[in-house]
Amino acid sequence: xxxxxxxxxxxxxxxxxxxxxxxxxxxxxxxxxxxxxxxxxxxxxxxxxxxxxxxxxxxxxxxxxxxxxxxxxxxxxxxxxxxxxxxxxxxxxxxxxxxxxxxxxxxxxxxxxxxxxxxxxxxxxxxxxxxxxxxxxxxxxxxxxxxxxxxxxxxxxxxxxxxxxxxxxxxxxxxxxxxxxxxxxxxxxxxxxxxxxxxxxxxxxxxxxxxxxxxxxxxxxxxxxxxxxxxxxxxxxxxxxxxxxxxxxxxxxxxxxxxxxxxxxxxxxxxxxxxxxxxxxxxxxxxxxxxxxxxxxxxxxxxxxxxxxxxxxxxxxxxxxxxxxxxxxxxxxxxxxxxxxxxxxxxxxxxxxxxxxxxxxxxxxxxxxxxxxxxxxxxxxxxxxxxxxxxxxxxxxxxxxxxxxxxxxxxxxxx
Amino acid sequence: xxxxxxxxxxxxxxxxxxxxxxxxxxxxxxxxxxxxxxxxxxxxxxxxxxxxxxxxxxxxxxxxxxxxxxxxxxxxxxxxxxxxxxxxxxxxxxxxxxxxxxxxxxxxxxxxxxxxxxxxxxxxxxxxxxxxxxxxxxxxxxxxxxxxxxxxxxxxxxxxxxxxxxxxxxxxxxxxxxxxxxxxxxxxxxxxxxxxxxxxxxxxxxxxxxxxxxxxxxxxxxxxxxxxxxxxxxxxxxxxxxxxxxxxxxxxxxxxxxxxxxxxx
Numbered sequence: 001x002x003x004x005x006x007x008x009x010x011x012x013x014x015x016x017x018x019x020x021x022x023x024x025x026x027x028x029x030x031x032x033x034x035x036x037x038x039x040x041x042x043x044x045x046x047x048x049x050x051x052x053x054x055x056x057x058x059x060x061x062x063x064x065x066x067x068x069x070x071x072x073x074x075x076x077x078x079x080x081x082x083x084x085x086x087x088x089x090x091x092x093x094x095x096x097x098x099x100x101x102x103x104x105x106x107x108x109x110x111x112x113x114x115x116x117x118x119x120x121x122x123x124x125x126x127x128x129x130x131x132x133x134x135x136x137x138x139x140x141x142x143x144x145x146x147x148x149x150x151x152x153x154x155x156x157x158x159x160x161x162x163x164x165x166x167x168x169x170x171x172x173x174x175x176x177x178x179x180x181x182x183x184x185x186x187x188x189x190x191x192x193x194x195x196x197x198x199x200x201x202x203x204x205x206x207x208x209x210x211x212x213x214x215x216x217x218x219x220x221x222x223x224x225x226x227x228x229x230x231x232x233x234x235x236x237x238x239x240x241x242x243x244x245x246x247x248x249x250x251x252x253x254x255x256x257x258x259x260x261x262x263x264x265x266x267x268x269x270x271x272x273x274x275x276x277x278x279x280x281x282x283x284x285x286x287x288x289x290x291x292x293x294x295x296x297x298x299x300x301x302x303x304x305x306x307x308x309x310x311x312x313x314x315x316x317x318x319x320x321x322x323x324x325x326x327x328x329x330x331x332x333x334x335x336x337x338x339x340x341x342x343x344x345x346x347x348x349x350x351x352x353x354x355x356x357x358x359x360x361x362x363x364x365x366x367x368x369x370x371x372x373x374x375x376x377x378x379x380x381x382x383x384x385x386x387x388x389x390x391x392x393x394x395x396x397x398x399x400x401x402x403x404x405x406x407x408x409x410x411x412x413x414x415x
Numbered sequence: 416x417x418x419x420x421x422x423x424x425x426x427x428x429x430x431x432x433x434x435x436x437x438x439x440x441x442x443x444x445x446x447x448x449x450x451x452x453x454x455x456x457x458x459x460x461x462x463x464x465x466x467x468x469x470x471x472x473x474x475x476x477x478x479x480x481x482x483x484x485x486x487x488x489x490x491x492x493x494x495x496x497x498x499x500x501x502x503x504x505x506x507x508x509x510x511x512x513x514x515x516x517x518x519x520x521x522x523x524x525x526x527x528x529x530x531x532x533x534x535x536x537x538x539x540x541x542x543x544x545x546x547x548x549x550x551x552x553x554x555x556x557x558x559x560x561x562x563x564x565x566x567x568x569x570x571x572x573x574x575x576x577x578x579x580x581x582x583x584x585x586x587x588x589x590x591x592x593x594x595x596x597x598x599x600x601x602x603x604x605x606x607x608x609x610x611x612x613x614x615x616x617x618x619x620x621x622x623x624x625x626x627x628x629x630x631x632x633x634x635x636x637x638x639x640x641x642x643x644x645x646x647x648x649x650x651x652x653x654x655x656x657x658x659x660x661x662x663x664x665x666x667x668x669x670x671x672x673x674x675x676x677x678x679x680x
Contacts, residue, residue: 184531185528187531187532187533188527188528188529188530188531188532189519189524189525189526189527189528189530189532190526190527190528191528192508192512192515192516192519192532193516193519193526195505195507195508195512196505196508196512196516198507199504199505199506199507199508200503200504200505200506202467202487202503203499203503203504203505203574204488204505204516205486205487205488205491206465206487206488206491206496206497206503207491207496207516207517207519207520207574207577207578208488208491208492208519208520208521208578209488209519209520209526210486210488211488213526214526217526217528221528263507
């Protein structure tokens with residue numbers, strides 16, 4: 001009973017955070033970002049059903065997101081003209097069903113094999129759908145996309161969804177439901193066999209399961225939830241274009257899931273939050289945010305192959321042994337020069353970008369024409385690098401002693 | 416009625432005939448060993464029976480039902496389980512999950528996405544029981560890929576047993592094990608295959624002559640003899656196939672590394 005209680009506590013906390021966020025940050029910008037996060041969380045979690053849990057690397061996941069979104073916008077238009085008439089709170093479900101239908105059709109031939117074959121088919125389908133979106137103009141609206149007005153539906157308990165914050169609460173509920181169901185899916189025979197097929201498709205066949213069928217089920221579920229995210233997108237922006245089902249969107253969801261951590265259920269949530277923040281905040285400060293995103297992705301792949309969630313989980317042993325605090329100081333000692341190094345590096349990249357003009361970087365006036373500024377950055381970077389290198393062994397030592405296996409610790413960990 | 420019956424089974428890869436006209440009958444409850452020099456086609460024979468390969472000609476009957484041409488998962492559902500020459504587990508799942516996955520189909524869960532595994536008391540109890548039986552109960556929550564080699568082999572055996580199969584096929588279950596590991600592996604095999612039919616490929620003659628009721632000798636894709644251990648030992652054709660050496664009960668062969676069968680690659 002106790003673990004059940006603990007588990008529900010986590011879910012209540014999750015719901016609490018989702019519903020409480022707009023109370024803490026109520027600016028228009030914040031609500032805009034929260035809406036993007038909500039969409040990204042569902043989308044990234046659905047992607048991880050494929051890659052993290054099912055071992056299927058997809059380069060075309062935006063197809064299900066986009067198709068769901070387009071159908072959702074069309075449904076909004078239908079509501080406007082009263083062809084159909086129901087509350088817009090159900091719109092994400094329409095998106096989900098379209099995502100599911102698309103996944104049933106495409107999955108019927110693409111899930112035959114995992115690995116390269118699957119990846120290539122997903123890429124091809126992605127390109128195909130993106131291309132047809134410019135051909136079938138009546139449905140996809142060409143380059144301009146299609147738009148709608150979400151406020152024509154019947155009010156939901158007096159709410160007419162004029163404001164973004166109203167959409168946010170709707171999105172929060174959908175995020176909660178979708179997250180819960182995606183989590184529960186991992187706890188079912190189909191979800192567990194998806195892991196088994198990821199690990200070893202041959203063995204799965206010899207215990208009675210068709211690897212293809214197992215992949216197909218995950219694929220359909222994934223398409224369904226991606227469609228829900230697309231439906232939410234339609235509600236939030238009231239328009240959708242080809243951009244939302246092309247390779248860029250597919251690539252972004254891959255980044256989110258990967259940076260967050262594929263091996264953990266919570267990973268894509270973290271990734272979605274980080275990337276949305278970078279996308280909306282960093283882009284206010286620099287035009288180069290995509291470059292920094294790329295660098296972050298490469299660094300994550302190289303140094304944190306299990307993503308941010310994996311990085312957090314790395315500390316579990318130390319935490320259980322009550323030694324987390326002993327890591328704090330070493331982290332600071334190495335972290336500060338590391339941060340300094342990154343800052344100096346970024347400053348130089350920005351100077352390259354702002355060639356021949358003065359600009360402000362973190363409040364400091366920098367000018368790429370001024371050799372002294374270059375020199376200063378280089379000196380800071382060099383010293384910071386040396387400082388990092390110097391202190392790294394200490395950090396490693398602290399890490400090892402915090403994680404060192406002693407009998408008592410081992411016992412505690414098991415109990 | 417025979418448990419498994421091979422009737423004139425042949426397998427060709429291009430021009431190469433790996434299995435030539437093999438016929439074999441295995442009765443329920445029998446412990447049957449297949450021996451033979453490297454490259455004789457022992458693993459191919461296993462792959463043919465379990466559905467990984469399709470025979471070029473001939474019939475394979477499992478409980479009088481033709482199974483040649485069926486997919487591996489369809490054959491597995493009929494009640495035939497196998498282990499592999501190379502360890503074949505689900506490395507990132509926990510030891511417990513490995514066993515539970517093995518149980519799922521037999522327990523009727525199929526592809527269900529409306530049952531929560533945590534709530535299936537009976538299923539979980541069965542998985543735990545099996546873990547105790549294969550001696551991995553204290554490793555239940557470890558990722559299977561982190562187990563020691565002998566433990567992984569035991570786990571693989573557990574997965575095979577979990578499916579509730581009546582016919583168990585083991586491909587070199589003690590290969591690469593130390594003497595003492597092999598001994599306990601054999602004890603485990605005996606214990607958990609009690610009352611089931613067993614077919615095994617094994618190089619260690621000690622174990623073969625110890626475990627098997629009947630032995631078939633496969634040389635260049637042909638079965639040259641199929642008989643009781645005593646008769647096999649005395650068979651001149653077998654002696655000749657082993658280059659004049661009688662397959663003696665030598666002890667040093669247990670940990671011998673052996674190159675993979677050509678078909679095993």
